[in-house]
Amino acid sequence: MKKILIYSVLCLIAALPVSAQKFYKDAINITNASLWQQGESLYINMQMDMRNLKVSNDRTLTLTPVLTGPDNNVVLPEIVINGRRRQKAYLRAMALDKATTMEIPYKTQEVLNYTQVIPYEPWMENAYLNLEENLCGCGGHQEVLAQEMIMNGVSTETKRLAALQPVPSYIQPKAEVVKARSEQYEAHLNFPVGKSVILPDFMSNQTELRNIREMFNKVQNDKKLTITGVYIEGFASPEGPLKLNEQLSKSRAEALKKYLSVHEQIPANLYNVSFGGENWEGLVKALEASNMKEKTEFLNIIRNTSDIARRKEEIKRVDGGAPYRTMLKELYPALRKVNCRIDYTIANFKVDEGKEIIKTQPQYLSLNEMYLVANSYPKGGDDFIKVFDIAVRMYPDDEVANLNAAAVALSKKDLPDARKYLDKSNKQTAEYANNNGIYYLLSGNKDQAIVEFTKAARNGNEAARYNLEEIEKVIKK
Incomplete structure (x- = not known):
């Protein structure tokens, strides 16, 4: 084979690195050995210090990596x-x-930098580098052979990329000056025919009224909450005259207001009463969820007949009226309802208060308050991660909550959750692009990751710039 150099033994003065490996009877010291795969090439590098090496006058030492x-x-x-x-x-x-194919002896120097580049093949991923030592010469000297390992394990691009710890991006949610929330209950109160007075013991009214009062008590008894309004809206089922149904929906809503005014200590000026009239929207939803074979025909009549009186007559005539009678019995009672909603505000909390409240009443914290609580803990720690997990549970449709939850999932290399949250994030932000880049990187798609990181970096995202730099270190020799 080709002998790349011939080295005459000399006296050297360089200091030996502490981490050097010793070879050939401890006379040769090798440092900075590396096996580095880059693209289709494998780069082999090492420094060989031979200051202590001595070869007899008539002998030759051949070192073969x-x-x-x-x-x-x-x-x-x-x-x-x-x-x-x-x-x-x-x-x-x-x-x-x-x-001759041999090279002229190169200039004597104290450290030999041995460098080779060879085509990379898949089997080399777990290869190791040995040094074969062969001493021979004239005058009857026998050949001496030895083999020692220099290093094992090739640094492949895949391994280096997998070892990266990319930095995800988080967005601080906007602070809520006023934390406005609401509680709502859909009450199906029963009234005697043609009546609008609430009778607590009539049919299931006792259960419905108890549920409404429990909602009120929950809000009124919590000192962190301040009621700002009570909204009551009545509905009637769409059978009978339209004007009568509109009047019934209004008077029944007024009846609930009167009941609550007597039993709840809420100022009268906070009540707001409205009526929804005939509950056609509720009937459409009920039909869509039902198993009635005529439901498509009913839905077509409702959607394509604007005249209410005519619509009712056409519904009654379907298949001789039997399906309509089934609807009266099974679907219409639930359409006679009163919606009751309480609007309230929640007090604002400092970080120390938030750290306690999030344990038992996380719904009282705004996203911004949760963000501040999370960042009071070490970044990436268990408490930090837990807060963002709670935030996305409390605000499952919020784009910022989902973006931050995706960042947490990526830090745990949980790709299914990361993708789920990324898909519900605002895709126009630099933070999304950076986190999407991390998703691709962890999925093994380096090229698409670079595209996403570059997009985020151009929009000023520092985490993306860092991630790009780290990839550059991996893919460039």
């Missing part, structure tokens, strides 16, 4: 070190043989 795998190996260019007389003979031979 060999890249070895389970079933393959590559013999690399060897290093030849001649003793003094052997070197003179070699030089004379070189002068006479102009066609």
